[in-house]
Amino acid sequence: MRAIQVSEYVKGPLDLKTTEVPTPTPSPDKYLIEIHSAGTNFFDILQIQGKYQHQPPLPWIGGAEFAGTIAALPTSSASSSLKYKVGDRVFGATQGAYATHVLAPEHTLLPVPSGWSFEDAAGLFVTAPTSYGGLVHRAGVKEGDWVLVHAAAGGVGLSAVQIAKAKGATVIATAGTARKREIAKEFGADYVVDYTDKAWPEIVKKLCKENRSGNGAAGVDIVYDPVGMIEPSLKCVAWNARLLVIGFAAGSIEKVALNRVLLKNVSIVGLHWGQYAKFETGTVGDVWKGIFDLVAQGKFRGTAFKDESFFGLESVPKALQALGGRETWGKVVVNVTDEKAKSKL
Numbered sequence: 001m002r003a004i005q006v007s008e009y010v011k012g013p014l015d016l017k018t019t020e021v022p023t024p025t026p027s028p029d030k031y032l033i034e035i036h037s038a039g040t041n042f043f044d045i046l047q048i049q050g051k052y053q054h055q056p057p058l059p060w061i062g063g064a065e066f067a068g069t070i071a072a073l074p075t076s077s078a079s080s081s082l083k084y085k086v087g088d089r090v091f092g093a094t095q096g097a098y099a100t101h102v103l104a105p106e107h108t109l110l111p112v113p114s115g116w117s118f119e120d121a122a123g124l125f126v127t128a129p130t131s132y133g134g135l136v137h138r139a140g141v142k143e144g145d146w147v148l149v150h151a152a153a154g155g156v157g158l159s160a161v162q163i164a165k166a167k168g169a170t171v172i173a174t175a176g177t178a179r180k181r182e183i184a185k186e187f188g189a190d191y192v193v194d195y196t197d198k199a200w201p202e203i204v205k206k207l208c209k210e211n212r213s214g215n216g217a218a219g220v221d222i223v224y225d226p227v228g229m230i231e232p233s234l235k236c237v238a239w240n241a242r243l244l245v246i247g248f249a250a251g252s253i254e255k256v257a258l259n260r261v262l263l264k265n266v267s268i269v270g271l272h273w274g275q276y277a278k279f280e281t282g283t284v285g286d287v288w289k290g291i292f293d294l295v296a297q298g299k300f301r302g303t304a305f306k307d308e309s310f311f312g313l314e315s316v317p318k319a320l321q322a323l324g325g326r327e328t329w330g331k332v333v334v335n336v337t338d339e340k341a342k343s344k345l
């Protein structure tokens, strides 16, 4: 098979090369999957440089998220006891997605929603449950809430906008460029704010003052923060607000003056989605049921970046470079072997 194999750490994505490596043989406990599309993540860029918290022993194949078809079943189980059969369309996450094939255990796979492309499904496994788990299970979003979503055109941000809207909330979306704010609106945001303007908390406050009454006039009920902006966000929250700590895309970990948390009677809540599979498996099922219900109701759609297309594994370096350059929106997905990719190779 072809794959982006890392035999030594590289300076950046443009140093990555596609090589021929042996196709994995069917395994006792894992499915063999033919990958059609691979989702990119910022941590892939860190991993190829040796800077990520999870570094497998060299050599290893890059990439984590994928969508494709089942090519072979786990050999040690009776097919009747398995969830998938050969040819089923699945998406999931495991090390080695920048390849034409990968081995993955059943718990890391989910069925591609009916009518979805591999391209859209390849970006679903991390972003959607992070946003659903955060907004629904941790912050208890409900009809009538006002939700401030930071970096709303990013991968988790666009999922958060859709989920908050589907639950009946009003969404204020922040983003750093006009194109990204336009995308946030396309995915349902009611208001967009340029957070490169230092006065953005005042703008959010003004929107709430002009459009809400009672306690809500003071600010939003929920802040969804994948950037590291809890401290300034405390300036524009309502009584009893919940602030979700999702990530630190801006690169530094914030320190927050806790007197503000007391004075405004608010909660700062963390979410570490990857750990739910270890500590709260029941919630994993509930979250995915919630997401698939929204998909079936037409309230949640794929967020694959469409301004530029990436075909074939050879385009992984360019896709990662674009992601790292903060030029993209939604999920940057590489079409590894789908029909469009084949016609272009």
Ligand SMILES: NC(=O)c1ccc[n+]([C@@H]2O[C@H](COP(=O)([O-])OP(=O)(O)OC[C@H]3O[C@@H](n4cnc5c(N)ncnc54)[C@H](OP(=O)(O)O)[C@@H]3O)[C@@H](O)[C@H]2O)c1
Binding pocket: 042, 126, 127, 130, 151, 152, 153, 154, 155, 156, 157, 174, 175, 176, 177, 180, 226, 227, 245, 246, 247, 248, 249, 250, 251, 271, 272, 273, 274, 323, 326, 328, 329, 330
């Ligand atoms: N807690 C969890 O379980 C969990 C799960 C998934 C992801 N995360 C974290 O959530 C964060 C966002 O993930 P994502 O997949 O949405 O990433 P993404 O698609 O790359 O989006 C990140 C967004 O952050 C904004 N940003 C602000 N400052 C930035 C900077 N210095 N460099 C790059 N981007 C910057 C950018 O929007 P603008 O250009 O509009 O500013 C960008 O669109 C990451 O830190 C990730 O690790 C956490």
